[in-house]
Amino acid sequence: MARRVLVVDDERGVREALKQLLEYEDMEVRTVESGMDALDAYAEFHPHIVLLDVKMAGLDGLETLTRLREADADAQVVMISGHGTIQTAVEATQLGAYDFLEKPLDTDRILLTLRNAFDRVALKSENERLRASVADQYDMVGTSKAIRDVLDVIAKVAPTPARVLITGENGVGKELVARAIHAESPRASKPFVEVNCAAIPGELIESELFGHMKGSFTSAFADRAGKFEQADGGTLFLDEVGDMSLDAQAKVLRALQEGVVTRIGATKSSPVDVRVIAATNKILEEEIEKGRFREDLYYRLNVVPIDVPPLRARKGDIRPMIERFASDLAVYDGLKARKFSDEAIGLLEQRDWAGNVRELRNAVERLLILSIGDEVTAADVQRLAGGGPGATMGTLVQCETFEEFKVVAERAFLLTKLEENDWNVSETARKLAMPRSNLYKKIDKYGLQRNK
Numbered sequence: 001m002a003r004r005v006l007v008v009d010d011e012r013g014v015r016e017a018l019k020q021l022l023e024y025e026d027m028e029v030r031t032v033e034s035g036m037d038a039l040d041a042y043a044e045f046h047p048h049i050v051l052l053d054v055k056m057a058g059l060d061g062l063e064t065l066t067r068l069r070e071a072d073a074d075a076q077v078v079m080i081s082g083h084g085t086i087q088t089a090v091e092a093t094q095l096g097a098y099d100f101l102e103k104p105l106d107t108d109r110i111l112l113t114l115r116n117a118f119d120r121v122a123l124k125s126e127n128e129r130l131r132a133s134v135a136d137q138y139d140m141v142g143t144s145k146a147i148r149d150v151l152d153v154i155a156k157v158a159p160t161p162a163r164v165l166i167t168g169e170n171g172v173g174k175e176l177v178a179r180a181i182h183a184e185s186p187r188a189s190k191p192f193v194e195v196n197c198a199a200i201p202g203e204l205i206e207s208e209l210f211g212h213m214k215g216s217f218t219s220a221f222a223d224r225a226g227k228f229e230q231a232d233g234g235t236l237f238l239d240e241v242g243d244m245s246l247d248a249q250a251k252v253l254r255a256l257q258e259g260v261v262t263r264i265g266a267t268k269s270s271p272v273d274v275r276v277i278a279a280t281n282k283i284l285e286e287e288i289e290k291g292r293f294r295e296d297l298y299y300r301l302n303v304v305p306i307d308v309p310p311l312r313a314r315k316g317d318i319r320p321m322i323e324r325f326a327s328d329l330a331v332y333d334g335l336k337a338r339k340f341s342d343e344a345i346g347l348l349e350q351r352d353w354a355g356n357v358r359e360l361r362n363a364v365e366r367l368l369i370l371s372i373g374d375e376v377t378a379a380d381v382q383r384l385a386g387g388g389p390g391a392t393m394g395t396l397v398q399c400e401t402f403e404e405f406k407v408v409a410e411r412a413f414l415l416t417k418l419e420e421n422d423w424n425v426s427e428t429a430r431k432l433a434m435p436r437s438n439l440y441k442k443i444d445k446y447g448l449q450r451n452k
Helices: 012-024 035-045 061-071 086-094 107-137 145-157 174-183 202-210 246-258 284-289 295-301 315-332 342-350 356-370 378-384 391-396 402-420 425-431 436-446
Strands: 003-008 027-032 049-053 077-081 099-102 164-167 192-196 235-239 275-280 304-307
Touching: 003 012, 003 035, 012 027, 012 107, 027 035, 035 049, 035 061, 049 061, 049 107, 061 077, 061 086, 077 086, 077 107, 086 099, 099 107, 145 174, 145 304, 164 174, 174 192, 174 235, 174 275, 202 246, 246 295, 284 295, 315 342, 315 356, 342 356, 342 378, 356 378, 356 402, 402 425, 402 436, 425 436
Parallel strands: 003 027, 003 049, 049 077, 077 099, 164 275, 164 304, 192 235, 235 275
Antiparallel strands: none
16 A cells, blocks of 8 residues: 655745655655645545645644644644744644654655654554454354343443443353443443453462552562552453352452452552453352352342343354354464355254353364365364264264274363363363362363363
8 A cells, every 4th residue: 555645835846856755765645835735635635644844824834733633633744844943843743743854854864754654654553453353353243132132231331330240151252241341331441351250269369359469478579469450440350250259259349349459468458440340150149048159249240230141042143153253263363264054054053052152163163174175064064063963973983993082082071061161170170070180180181272
C-alpha cells in the first residue's frame, strides 16, 4: 500500500521540491497551497501524514492543525516553518502535532521524521488489528434462542457496575461471557484479570488474590500485588469460584463490602475499584447447604445471574461454530484452511458434546491437523473425532498391538475427562477415584496439554 503524504505550503517552490523528493522515495504525494484546501484534500485523499506550513495567508497552520485533529484525532501532522520559535513548536505539539521542522528543510531530517511517523502509523494500525483479532477470538458465535437470550442479558448488564455470576457446565464459554461483559462496559480500556480459583492451591489463593509483603512467608522474596490490585479500575474474573477456600471467601467478601484489600503481612489496607464477575460449574446453593460456600458471599456475587446453556441445548449453533473455529485456526494457528462437508457437520451435530464448546473446538482442530484432503469429510470425522457410534472403536482398532491399544485408549480417556472438568486436576482425580499424584504422572507421561 502506497504511503500517502499531503503537503500544505503557500510557497510553490517548497511544494514542488517536497513533491519531487517524496515521490522519489516512492510516496504518493498531493500538494495544496492553503489551509482550507488542506481540509478538503484530507477528507478526500486520506493521507497517512500531513506536512503543514505554519505561516499561511487566511487559515494559518496552527488553526488548520486544530481543525484536522478535530476531524480526525489520529491525524499525523508534521509542522514546518521558516520562522520557527520554541513557543510555536510547543504550541503545535500541544495541539497534537507529531513533530516540528524548520526551514530551510534538511533532506535527511525530513526523511527520518517521515520514516518515524510512518512507523508510528504502522504500529497503531497493527495494534488495532491485534486488538480486533483478540476480540474476534472471544466472540460468542451462534443464532439460537438460547444464546440470543444470553447476549441480551450481556447487553443489559455490561454498561452497569452490577456484579455477575455466570453458571454452566465446563466448556460452555463462561469466560467468553465475562470478557464480553468487560468489553462492552465503561471499564473496557482497563485490565481484565482472570483468576482460576480451582487451579491455585488453597494455601496460595489468598496471596494470589490479595498479594503479599516481602518476608510474610517463606517464599515471599519481594512485595507483590495481588489480582485485586492488578485489576484496579477494571474487571476481576473469579473463574470456578465454587472451589475457593472458606478463608479466601471471607477476605473476598470484605473486599467487596469495603472496597479495600490487605496484602498478607501488610499493616494497612489499600483501596481498589474492581468489578467482580464470578463463574462456576457447581450449584452454589447446594455448596451452601453443605457448608462449603458462604451464603453472604453468594448474594454479593449473584446480583445478575447468567446461565450459559450446554451445547446439546443449542445444536443449531454447531455449524457456525465449526466454520468460525476452522477460520480462526487457519488465521491464528497457521493450520491449512479446509471446508467441512455437510455430511461431516451432520455427524458432529449428532454428538452431545460433554465438553461443550471447548470439546468441539478441540475436535475441529484435530480434524484440520490430521485430515488429508482439501475438505473434511464424514469419514474423517468417524476416524478422527468419534463422529458415530462405532467411530471410537474404529479409531482404536487401527492400533497394531494390545499395548498400543491400551496406551491410546487411556490417553484419550484421560484427556476427555480433564477437558470435561476444565483441567481441574484435583476434581478429575476425585471423579476417577485416582490419586492426584498418579494423574499428574500420567499427564506428564502422555504429554497432555490444555488447549489454549
